[in-house]
Amino acid sequence: MTLSPQEQFKQFLEKSKDILILIPENPSGDSVGSAWALYFFLQKKGIKSSIAFSNHLSPKYNFLPKPEKIMTEISGARDFVLSFDTTYNKIEGFRTEEVDGKFNIYLTPEKGSINPRDFSFILAKFKYDLMIVIDSPDLEKLGKIYEKNSDLFFEVPIVNIDYRSDNDNFGQINLVDVTASSCSEIMHQALSHINPDLIDKGISDCLLSGIISATESFQKKNTTPKALQTAALLMDAGADQQTIIRWLYKTQPLHVLKLWGRAMTNLSWDPRTKIAWTTISVEDFVQSRASQNDVLPILEKIQENYTEGQVFVALYNDTPLSTVAIIKTSSSELLKKIYSVANGDLRKDYLQISLQIKNISEAGNLLLEKLKAI
Structure with missing residues (x-):
């Protein structure tokens, strides 16, 4: 009799002694919530684990209990x-x-x-006997972690946890549920199947944070009855919804607020095409003491304030000779349509395009011409 993916996942965990949890670079709230929850769940079961991702972690997740073993690059794996x-x-x-x-x-x-x-x-063999990849449709989205350790991914079994329809099913076990609202919802179901009694307040806070982040506080179309039911179970287990919402949506670091103000000063709006775009200069980053990693949260804030908008663009110079455009849209279908025309790197809910153009205004005009033609 063939075991279900959840039962296979349970057996893999019980046989493992050292697990590596991997999430995409610049992880989302859903990535963080589900990975953190799994780490503490494994800790309760006496299973050693570490979390690895490359690049930036937003300070807005500082309210969650923090795992002891977080790495931005893999060292000593073999x-x-x-x-x-x-x-x-x-x-x-x-x-x-x-x-x-x-x-x-x-x-x-x-x-x-x-x-x-x-x-x-x-x-020698790798010290990890299992890898769990969360919230990544393919291995390339793991960024430098994958690029610098490709041998690891061919020799160690992989559990793939995701909810996207375009997931490559690259794992030996694929917990991929396209009807789920988030990886955190899938994770809750998987952990409950193993031992629901281990899901305490800390783990519940992590999982509910992931669901709230993925559904934008239950406002997006992916907010299903099952997502709401899962959220209710997590609150029954002690998750504090109000604290989570306050940290994710109301508490912003000073440097982000400063950069947001500068971005709003440079904002342009076209009511005909419903495109909102802004430029962020090197001076803006310097004066606000912000970084390029803060651009996406700023663009999300702009999207929240322009409810009639369909396309939202932020442009900045990543090098003295090139410009990066971050694009968000009102629907995933529109984002895929823009991707088919402009190419770039399609992430979870935004598109990143690199333009080999020094002048940020020139790069913006070229991109806007393409967007307006769609």
Whole structure:
């Protein structure tokens, strides 16, 4: 009898001793909520785990309990073994020394000198026996974590957790539910199947934060009756909805507020095409002490304030010779349509386009011509 994906997931967890949890670079609230919840759930089961992602984590998630093992790059995942055949010549002793950037190993043989042919160099197994990839339709969305550790993904089993219809089903186990509102909803169902008694207030806060983030506080079309039922169960378990909403939507760092003000000053609006766009200069970043990672939250704020808008664009120089455009839309269908014309990197709910144009105004005009023609 074939086991269900949830039952397979349960068995994989119970057999694992060291798990690596992976989420996309610049993770969303749904990524963070589901990954954090899984980490603390595994901790309660006595299973060692770590979380890895590249780039930026928004400070608005600081209210959640924070895992101890968070990495922005994977290090020490695999040992390199220096093996010596002692069949005919034993090793009496050894010592190590690090000098001038070199790590030297000194061996003392039992008899005479050492034959170099008795040495071999072996790559040991990876220390992780399971990887769980959350909220990523493909491995490339993991960014540098995947690029720099591609061997890891071919040798260690993968559990793939997602709710997108375009997911590549790249895992040995694929917990992909296109009817779910979020990865956090899927995670709640999976953890409840394993042991619902382990889902405490901290885990519930993480999961509810993920659902609220993915549904924009139950306002988006993906807010299904099942999502609302899951949210109710999490609140029964102690999740604080009001605190979560206050942190996710009402509490903004000063540098974000400053950058938001500058972006609004530069904002333009076309009522005919319903396109709102703004430019953010290097000076804007410097004066507000913000970074490029703050552009997407700013664009989301603009979208909230222009409810009639259909396309929202923020442009900034990522290098002295190029411009980046971040695009959000009122519907996923429109975003895919823009992607088919403008290409770029299609993320979860926005499109990022790199233009090899130095002048930000020139780059904006070129892009707007394409958008207005759609």
